[in-house]
Amino acid sequence: MSIDAWRLWIVPMDPNLDKREFYRRVGTCLRTHEQIDLDISDIQMMSASHRGIKGLSEMFRIDGLSSVHLSNDMLDGFFLSDGIVLRMAVKQTSVAA
Structure with missing residues (x-):
């Protein structure tokens, strides 16, 4: 991984969301919104128990929509x-398989 590499952690x-289901939903979203310059390889499903995520939750309390x-x-x-860190309200819609 190069020094300027980045990831979108979600x-x-x-x-309990299955990883395959997560990436299927992300892929569907990316195909639906082709104007978004993201590749599925830029996105990682993260667990709330990951050390970095736990550390963020202990360091910050973000109320409302903020960064x-x-x-x-x-x-x-x-x-x-x-x-x-972005705290966002994401509307979940049903996606046809």
Whole structure:
């Protein structure tokens, strides 16, 4: 992975969501919104129990829709060189298979 590589981490609201189902939904969304310049390989399904995610939840409390910028932070033993945390309300719609 190069120094300028990045990932979009998504923590699903349903912790029991199957990874295949998650990536199927993401792929459907990306195909539906082709104007979004994202590749499915840029996106990672993250567990709320991941050290970095746990560290973020302990470091910040974000109410409402907001964002936080991080730089050179240690999160529960996980180093994050640079990041942006977005708390978003995402409307879930049913997607035809």
